[in-house]
Amino acid sequence: MRTITYQQAIGEALAQQMRFDRSVVLMGEDSTNAWGPTKGLHLEFPDRVLDMPITEAAFVGAAVGAAATGLRPVVDLLFVDFATVAFDQIANQAAKLRYMAGGRISVPLVLRAMWGTGLRRGAQHSQALHPLFVHLPGLKVVAPSNPYDAKGLMAQALVDDDPVLFLEHKMLYFVPGGVPEEPYAIPFGSAKVVRPGTDCTVVAIGRMVSVALAAAEQLAAEGLQIEVIDPRTLSPLDTSTIYGSVERTGRLVVVDEAHPRCSLATDIAAQVAQDRFAALRGPVRMVTGPHAPVPFSPELEDAFAPGPDQVAAAVRATGLVKDAAVQSR
Numbered sequence: 590m591r592t593i594t595y596q597q598a599i600g601e602a603l604a605q606q607m608r609f610d611r612s613v614v615l616m617g618e619d620s621t622n623a624w625g626p627t628k629g630l631h632l633e634f635p636d637r638v639l640d641m642p643i644t645e646a647a648f649v650g651a652a653v654g655a656a657a658t659g660l661r662p663v664v665d666l667l668f669v670d671f672a673t674v675a676f677d678q679i680a681n682q683a684a685k686l687r688y689m690a691g692g693r694i695s696v697p698l699v700l701r702a703m704w705g706t707g708l709r710r711g712a713q714h715s716q717a718l719h720p721l722f723v724h725l726p727g728l729k730v731v732a733p734s735n736p737y738d739a740k741g742l743m744a745q746a747l748v749d750d751d752p753v754l755f756l757e758h759k760m761l762y763f764v765p766g767g768v769p770e771e772p773y774a775i776p777f778g779s780a781k782v783v784r785p786g787t788d789c790t791v792v793a794i795g796r797m798v799s800v801a802l803a804a805a806e807q808l809a810a811e812g813l814q815i816e817v818i819d820p821r822t823l824s825p826l827d828t829s830t831i832y833g834s835v836e837r838t839g840r841l842v843v844v845d846e847a848h849p850r851c852s853l854a855t856d857i858a859a860q861v862a863q864d865r866f867a868a869l870r871g872p873v874r875m876v877t878g879p880h881a882p883v884p885f886s887p888e889l890e891d892a893f894a895p896g897p898d899q900v901a902a903a904v905r906a907t908g909l910v911k912d913a914a915v916q917s918r
Contacts (some may be wrong), residue, residue, distance in 0.1 A: 590767035617665030649675035669702035684727035712882035736766035741775030780827035786816035804900035839870035871908035
């Protein structure tokens, strides 16, 4: 496979589907800009790449109507923080129209948004708001962690008949990876075991997958084999893969950049505690950002996001070190 970046992989999926399906249109903030996944698409599709005024409620509302009447809009919100301005259009219109119409209307809408810390953008441009949207029935939420998944999941989003929030972590945009040139799609609701292990399950979301893998390398030096799972889609969530892993390892750590209250970490921890309590051999641990706004200070922002040392400490806190010492004797 070729090696391309995360943002190039997303752009390639968009271009390939736009060539195949004329109902796919791009609209939003800076859609014709000279950077990011949509770079150059306005030159190839000048009639289907539309810049919008900075009125999120208006252009998301327009996209919902367009999706309900035959188009497949892809809306660029830039930052997920801006989705709050259009929360009514997303939560009460896009997510509910199919239900309210008794299944007679579909809303094939893709909302693209950058998320997460790392670029010193301050509290209003650096949030991890995916838990807000996972809470909404009728809305699918996707958070790829690498270029291969980014292309395949975007391809799936573009043919899905339900609204999809496609979250692109800003610190992953220039991460390279192997990506096939031909089109392919990754089904929603299919998690990936990115590192097999037998001692503890670590479920990590988005950029936190690479953090969890770094922690697994640290722990491997201590003789501990950590299994790292990337959910890839947050709604639908592949609980069967997570449950199967916990049944094998007996331990769980969940890593989520969002705040600790009502995050994906708390959700996954609660589901495992409820449905697979008998499989657990130690306490479930969570590693999240603090319950505070994202700071602008580079030093504080770096401390805000979970790191490998915190994940490794959480794994040890499941009782794994104690058990390993007992086994060694």
